[in-house]
Amino acid sequence: MAGKLDIRRWSGVLDVGQSLSGVVLALFLWTHLLLVSSILLGPEAMSWVARNMELAFLSDDGHGYPWVVSLIAIGVGLLAAFHVLVALHKLPLSLRQQKALKSQMQVINHSDTRLWSWQAGTGIVILLLLPVHLWLVGSAPETIGPVGSAQRIWGEYGYLIYLPLLLTVELHAAIGLYRVALKWGAARDLNTRARLRTIKTVLSVLFVGIGLAALLAFLPHTPA
Amino acid sequence: MKLIYTDCLVVGAGLAGLRVAIAAKERGHDTLVLSLIPAKRSHSAAAQGGMQASLGNTVKGLGDNEDVHFQDTVKGSDWGCDQTVARMFAHCAPKAVREMSHWGVPWTRVTKGPREVVVNAERITINEAEAAHGLINARDFGGTKKWRTCYTADGTGHSLLYAVDNKAISMGIPVHERVEALHIIHDGERCHGVVARCLITGELRAYIAKATTIATGGYGRIYEVSTNAIICEGIGQALALDTGVATLGNMEAVQFHPTAIVPVGILTTEGCRGDGGLLRDKDGYRFMPDYEPEKKELASRDVVSRRMTEHMRKGKGVDSPYGPHLWLDITLLGRKHIETNLREVKEICENFLGIDPAKDWIPVRPTQHYSMGGIRTTPTGESPQLKGMFAVGEAACWDMHGFNRLGGNSLAETVVGGMIIGKYVADFCDNNDLVLDTGLAQGFVDKARAEIDALIDGEGRENAWQLKAAMQKVMMDYVGIFRNGPELDEAVRQLKSLLERAANLGVTCKKRHANPELVEALRVRRMLKVALTVACGAAARTESRGAHAREDFPQRNDKDWLCRTLASWPDPKALEPRLSYEPLDVMQMELPPGYRGYGADNAIAHPDTARREAEIADILAKLGDNASREARQQALMPFELPESLRPANERLSDRLHGGVSGKTQLTNDNAPASNTAGDDNS
């Protein structure tokens, strides 16, 4: 069957791609959040993390290469763009579809469908906010650090982006992973599914908590 | 007038109707099916337990063959059936089961090695043969000598209906859904199709066909409580009555199933008892062995239902707001068995009773279940009076059931009868032209339109639902399991008065398209006539035979009543059907009337019985001991079948012993004539 990748099979490839890109993005997201939340252990910890992310251990002067961060930002941006493109055509794009969906959801009470509508809604918010975030850090990678980040978040009103982004992205990622798991058959029975759903909620709450704590932790470092 | 032409028109898209449609289509005839509902919703789907066919794969079916199945069927019918038809049926049943397998039915299969089953309240181990592994399994059902009922868990009807409808879809057979036939178009001798009304748009259409097959099922809903789907209202029988010439056979033969849940009357399959379930009274006592020491819970349905009623009349029923009932105990089968082989039963118990049948006993009571009577046909399925009108399945009185049907023989009749009669229908289409008399068709369309106009625009004030409820109550109260002269006369009197009132029906909802009240009003008149054929037939038949049990005439009377009741309605204004009788010829029988094996042997013998028995002994003696069972059978009662269905059925035992002839030593004790006294139990 190898090599028979005709046009009809694209929908399969795209569907697999959507799941895979989503999983990678979610894993990146949580790693990223954990790294940023190193601020909770103190400014030194965060500086160390930021240095190492810039591959400081490879450079002679120990300052690393800030463009590595820009590269990561570009990579994430591309992956996210792919994810959006494949996901988008599953959303109700026409007015007719939106009406049908709305009337069905009004008549039928189903929590996983509501979860999905949350996922779709948060996806659209992320679509708007993520590019801003990526631009802010990608264009000035050298500023990442306790003070630079604090300035961006609290001094330059970045929290107006970061707070909603944190909330939406954590909901979106956890719901997404839960759905990917079910989609490919991780839950053999309904008890497993209930457990997965609990794990999903715990993950969302946990990471939103960590994220909020980290954002607040930057506050004292804001330059006057 | 909208006219639609086809070669083969089938009214009713249950198993029997679809099977006929497929047979006609296979032979290249244009085929069209009409149905009140989508085909897969037909009442065939509700048959849970299984269909009988003498495959003999399971060790408990070893030695089974057409002869044993034939004998069980005839005895079960209390000698009321047409033995030729019973023979045609028993011969083709294994073929139908195998054909269904090719069409996709996932028959439950035999697993080799030891298996624990419950027989007579005890767990015993049976050992299935290595060679039988993966072949079609069978379970035990009432009134059969062998385990012969092939099944898919307890959804056999569902699986069969889906496989057959899928086959029909694959062949591109159109089903006009939500269409109700109102009149048969005929000229008194030949049937030309039907007038039908679309239940959505209200449009009247004339469907013109070479052959018209009625496959509309039974008439259970003339009773207040019935296991039947609510569409089983006897409309097919009413269509035939409406012609004035076609006859209905044995309408008084109505079966009551022993185990429908109380109060809603939903069936729990006979498989519950076949698999080892027990009946208990209010003291938890297992009472059936007291009445029927040999067959116990697995006596014929009519017998078990009567014994249950007797026991409740002795005050042993469990009191409930809905009257007394008894218990069906399947807890001893174990949860695993219930959750795999009796799943639908479990669902029904959970949803309608809120109980867990693996822990709790199920409240049950005998309830109207099956119509042995129906449109009288010849063995080829055609009406003897109206050429080109066929009937098949429960709608028909093809007459393999006589006065009582064995469990598992109705589902079998749908696909076996459909298979055989379908070929005769196709023959008819080959040999006859489409006759198009638009004037005749217009006449029947006008008649239907006039009836609808009168209901909508007329002055009638009678309410259809009230009349129907009154009729159903009369049938419940006076034409039930036990019957007697005064009550039957009362039933006839009240039904006639209801039929008179039905002339004054009117509807308050004036829509001419989708109008449930109009549908009801059109049906209730027709149903009343059907109910009258049942009540009048029962009142006239002064004997007890099979499911027709007269308290005032408790004996089976072969001398005076070895005959089939025929009902027709020549005068549309009359308040009663015309009854006539068609004798059953003992001298043609392979199995002359004998003892059925239940209760006292008190039948009044037919004068020919002894003569025929002597003749049979003589014929068999002349054939000698070496004659095959097929040769012996042919010598006693030759029967016809379409050529493609004549070959012998191969069985596992043939393969193991070599040859397809079926000459196995296993069958000696089941030879055709070694019937009668008390060998009903093994």
Add this chain to the structure above:
Amino acid sequence: MSGRILTFNIFRYDPQEPGDKPKMVQYQLAETSGMTVFIALNRLRQEQDPSLQFDFVCRAGICGSCAMVINGFPTLACRTLTAKYPKGEITLMPLPGFELIGDLSVNTGKFMRELAERLQLWLHPKGGDMDIHRLEDPMAPEEAAKLYELERCVECGVCVSACATKQMRDTFVGAVGMMKIARFELDSRDGRSADDFYHVIGNQDGVFGCMTLLGCQDNCPKDLPHMQQIAYLRRKMASTLL
């Protein structure tokens, strides 16, 4: 629970009646013990409004005719006990996603027939010995049992109406279509290959359009394993990509 007065809010609309508009109409009915929505609707029609349209056939949860949305959940009305609703308020809506015949009656039959024709939902025998007079081919008992498990679908339409994906995409085959494909895919008597099935459901209208919202799984009155079966098909179809 008998003795209560139940309040029914029922969707009413007759698309064939000129000038009729969709509306909710309220009815009251005294509850009786063991009352189901089947019993209640019939009494409402016989006693209060003879024009009320709905579909019942077996009234035993077997035939799949009577699916409707009851207080927000699509299910079989015949086996829904009114006692289940402690407030005594019952709202009935027709199944969304099907052609409306009138009031609570929708045309599921037409939908299912078209789906069967489109997806070829029947056994395509491998060929071989189809002689009905000879001993049948054996089948593993476990396979037969598994096939029956998947075959218990009654085509009630609940999964279709509960599926938001299906509402947005008319051509989507829905859980009922996929469940049936899974049933034939599993059947050793069926001659179609994974590739053949891929042509039918390996696309946006099939497993790759399904968003795993699981309205099918959560509402199926027969508790069919939609979640597992669709995931199984998806893996199977995805594996043909390699």
